[in-house]
Amino acid sequence: MNCKQFNAIKLEEVLLSLGHHPTKQNEKEAWYLNPFIYESKASFKLDKRNNVWYLHSEGIGGNNIDFIMKYLKASVKEVLEWAEKQNFSSFQPQNIIRSKTSKPNYQITEINELQNENLKNYLHQRGLSTKVYPLVKEIHFIIGEKNLYAIGFENFSGGWELRNPFYKGSLLKKDISVIKLNNESQNQNETGKRIVVFEGFMDALSFVEMKPFFIGDLLVMNSISLLNRTKEYLKIYPEIHLFLDNDKAGETCKTSILKSFPEAKNHSEIYALHKDLNDYLKSKKENKNSIEISNSILKTEEEEIKQTHQIYQRKR
Structure with missing residues (x-):
């Protein structure tokens, strides 16, 4: 992946892959809580049509490369190496789940104790045993029109970090x-x-x-x-x-x-x-x-x- 290819990917998708969701949006723009530091008000603006961002609290902005360089505190080379490991739809369409509407639909439908054998096998593949089962949940959720399930790990704000063999993301508010x-x-x-x-x-x-x-x-x-x-x-x-x-x-x-x-x-x-x-x-x-x-x-x-x-x- 080169700079042109990475900058062509929708920044909305990049933000979603990092677990950031808009607080409000329309067809032209979306507003997010500051993804670089913890803030309570949305000051990060995404211009959907031009695929650029602007952080009002710091008076800076740019494209995808600029965003990830600041986010990871990395060089251009390191940013492209990171991007190669992701499964962005603009680069690998078969591996990402997207909504067909301009307004994403994220919904949790069930929160259960871990029961699914596929998820247990996934933990086993990661070197983990039944010792860790009490610390996670089995989350069933919808993204767009897709019904999915994943291992869920809750944060302080009631949001969830989600993992399964094919999906890595989060739902609701991001927190420690x-x-x-x-x-x-x-x-x-x-x-x-x-x-x-x-x-x-x-x-x-x-x-x-x-x-x-x-x-x-x-x-x-x-x-x-x-x-x-x-x-x-x-x-x-x-x-x-x-x-x-x-x-x-x-x-x-x-x-x-x-x-x-x-x-x-x-x-x-x-x-x-x-x-x-x-x-x-x-x-x-x-x-x-x-x-x-x-x-x-x-x-x-x-x-x-x-x-x-x-x-x-x-x-x-």
Whole structure:
């Protein structure tokens, strides 16, 4: 894919692939909440006819390349490499689901406990077992005229991150997600409370798969555009652990969080040869000695995390 091809793709579709939905729209334009930082008012305007955007809160705009360069904090080359991995309809029509109307129709029809065998098999292919089933839901939904189902992971605002073998997206409002594990007796301001940060929920589930008895909270960003929202939430935690992706976006998030919380602990070296924690988990499960190797690594990590808080705690 080159710049001309990527810029020809409807930006509305690019935004949808990243989990951003318009707050209002008509045939000419659509308005979105700021996709770069957390804001409560829609200041991002999409000109549908010219396929360009303008962010009123910052006074900047541009085409698809400009948008993703800012969104991922990436070069043109990195943007095109990212775009090649997506399934945009303008480039690969058979792989994207689109509405035939100018106003997209997104509707959740059912929210159930995980029952579908296809979805269970998908989790199994990602290296995940029944340990993670209680943390997700089975979501049946409609996009346009298509009836679909996917694994759903809920966020703070009641929105859903959705995954199945053929679909990656989100419905309703975008926000961070927080899971509280084995710590029902702790209150929100208890000293010594710890949190582990991930970009996507598959990585969070992978962590639970490897450390089912972990005590603490897990935060899933769900989008790098929620970095500021993430950092605001982290302020209440004296102990922070990072399991972010080993790519440009993950490095940017890690650097920003460590700048704000210097005592936070980065663990990405554990899976340095892999894109993220889930890729690492899958590779270990595929290895004949996966259980032995994983247990050895987890034991080392457990001993590290159980060290006294003097290394990681923020000074009061």
